[in-house]
Amino acid sequence: MSKKLNRFGTAALAAIMAASVLAGCGGDNSSSTADNSESGNTASEGSTVAEPTKEHLDITCYLWGDKPNQMDDVIAEFESRTADELNMSIDFNWAPQSDYTNNIKLKLSAGEEVDMCFDAPWMNMNTFIAQGNYRDLTSYFHNPDYPGLEAAFSEEFMSNNLMGENSDTVYGIPLTQSFGEGGMIFIRGDLREKYGLEPVTDLESFEAYLQAIVENEPSMIPFVMNGDGSYGALSIFDAQTPEKAIGKIEAGLWDVELASGVTATLYIQDYEVKDCVISGEPASASANFPAPYNTTDLSSYEAVRDWYEKGYIEKDVVTRQDAQATFTSGKGASFMWGAAQYNSVLSSLTQSVEGAELEIWNYDPLTANDVLGMKKGSYTAWNFICIPVTTSDEKTDRIMEFFDWMFSSTENHDLFEWGIEGTNFTAVDEDQYDYPEDLDLSTNYNFPGYELTWNPNFIRYPVGYPDDVLQIMKNANNPDVYYDPMLSGFRFNGDPVKNQLANPDFATAQTRRSNLSLGIFEDVAAENAAIDEEVTNNKTLQEDIADIKEEVIKQAEVYLEKRKAQDEENGTVYPTVADLEAQLGE
Template identity: 40%
Template structure:
């Protein structure tokens, strides 16, 4: 998803990285690239030696198949890219790549089951918002320290500097910090953007959308002139919805200045921590009692449902669908011309533009940056809180007998721009063409609906190799620079802290956390009348759930214990 902005920012824009990262998938069938494992697994060589990138005259290693797990749908023409890699590296790496793409809804459990059964998985996509923290605490992932900043692995050394790695270490079973995954990311965060139809705006006699008033006028014009088009289509999981746009145009209270830092503990469980003078003063959790906010500074010590009330107003005006919960594919709806706007991250501009052109050839894609401080390029931006960590990783399970061979493939990916571009963009000259050193375009006559399109956060993202599409509007290039600038972000007080889920894994697995999320989701989507009254009733229901409240208290105590130990350790190290 890369994809990192903390949850405090991702509630408004993300997570950043989470949206892009959590896009819905239509397939329910696990697919592979068709390669079969025709070789036996061999023990790895010495970890510090890149034995699989032979020097001139060196012996080519025996053929080996790597089993690689990624989530989502297999891209079109992916088999062609794998075949090109295998052809190019037959006399050097001599690897066959057996990619398995698993639907997003099934991936987390599928990976758990495979590793628990000891199945051969050589490379797995994982993240702190998935299984990664738990698997590390259970000693299921290989310590990769020796592969980085090592001249024997030049691709890894080139792409991942020490500072980048230091911010992306995890506490291992030995209680020490190590590198347990190859961090995949371009920027520290993502820019949330509204994609809209510039051609429709022109038809209505409007210019580009530049502010909140322009946006609302656009919605009104869609309702008036194109009654079969949804003014604003939203995802049914609550990410990239109306709430983010509404809050993006408010002057929200500054959480960092108040000492409040949000922490994702697991699926559907978010903690808000109050830290003063290096002490954890208070922790609240999803579904927690409202009274437990009393120690937070105003206005964070009371519930505020005003955003949900505005979402409902948009629903009643017709800006949103009546039942957005049933909308499975917001992007597809927009690309088919059935919606006039949608939200996604700006990095998806080219993919969305390609889909829109395929569905509505005469359409012209516009971009509106809905977060006011982003439009003004405020630095630091209080909405952009970063622990300077990446949110997506490639991990080597300990069940793999091919750690060196797996890392040789990843090393190859980052050894050169050409290697990297093969998997991120496809075959040069067929799927894309370079424009200078840092942009690309599609060859004339390319059918974008069937062309290769890969989600780079799964395998290829690196700050060393970034190509922007030639179609990116010039006015947006400055915002790519803005999001690449460290000065844009506020460093989280939790930077370097990784919560160990193991002591409270049974509490985090309480299904009531899912119910809390799902019950509140209807309000995020604007589907419930009188949101303030409804949310007050829901709050009373959650507070009356004794099991949920007991688990919340246990989790909070563990968060406070681990976080305070971390802060104490940081203070000692700074002396």
């Protein structure tokens, strides 16, 4: 008997151990239900206070990144404020950016509830629209039943964010604030003064600063840039010659991003596509472009190489992951980043480097001189909130009512973007914000507005920023600084040519070409020619590129026909080099 018991015990123990492994797998689920019930509770508390007119609704929303600090407080505040009007709870789910796209696919595959989610053309959006997975939201905009949306999303704004086969459908709520990045160079003012240099105002004085660092601070990286070339030296050099970019569009050459990292240049004359070249193609592909655009201009790349040789850029730049952290830890003497990041850079720099002073240089002569209408930019959003077709009609209406509520007043909008007034921020005037005294910024509410709340009509600027930083930020949000490029509303649907786009050689050629912008190749022209030759001799790749081009041209022509009518109606005039020179000459 005891022997039998013993055996039973062993088997049971094994079963329990296995069960505990299984329970480990299910851990995620149980915690999310706990979350649900928690938010459900707070909602019901709210609803008992004010008698609801609508049935209570739970909305599940998927966003990426880390869960913001104090998010639960803000949601509780939202629920108590709107128990009467909206009577809903929103359950925000967060996933790391790298997992997010797959996460959404898996949730939808598993039939889990995804009532609304963040998506973007650089994520699943184009494919999902082509597969019919997102709801058509067109009817909610310019609709008097949704006055908040009507006011916040002008016709001009929406016309650049239409998608679908005929580019005439709203498949997502566009989230954007600014027209451009508003990039600038962060500099260590204390080091500049230490080496007796004048403030940096142009490329020459910046190079003098970098040279001083090379000579005096051997352990520092003079200019830190990321290994993928983003926020790198190339954009500084390109910005110094704005007439090149304007000259290009005057000649009828318009760039458009097809997919993340894939750009097509269309040669358009009188709203008809004459030719098309895709990034990664050899120089010979642009033979039909008007001179001088029929040859590859490598001068900016050579300038980067020059910096590399002088030691302004580190030798192993290709491995650099986080330029900001390198700069703020005191290992770097300058780097490029968005103006909006000024505060976070300043606080982490002064925390880790004693006596550090932060200065900035606006490397873009156009915004530095307040030149109007010469920067490429439009109300083309790169971030959206989409609603999957699995969400019911009723829920969709209620979700859109939520956005209508949020965009109907600054107060509502600020709750999600900035948190609870008085606790997380203080509103100053119409368009500024400050923080209450003794507020710990590291634990303050930090919602990523680009995932839910960004809108050109609801922008607040920080109190106390230096004027030159504010100038960049304001210029980035000022429509007059920008011209609306001819292809601004053109969204390429890559689905028909997705096999061709997935040709691995395409990605390899592009990665190799983007490495040119790092300065790591001794002979830029030779490496460029080597890539050209390899691509030219690759027959399959040539065929694939031809297919992609055909599809791009086909889709662009549909768009351009619409655009032509639109431009004629609005009397759109595109900028010219003569205009630019006139303004810069003033």
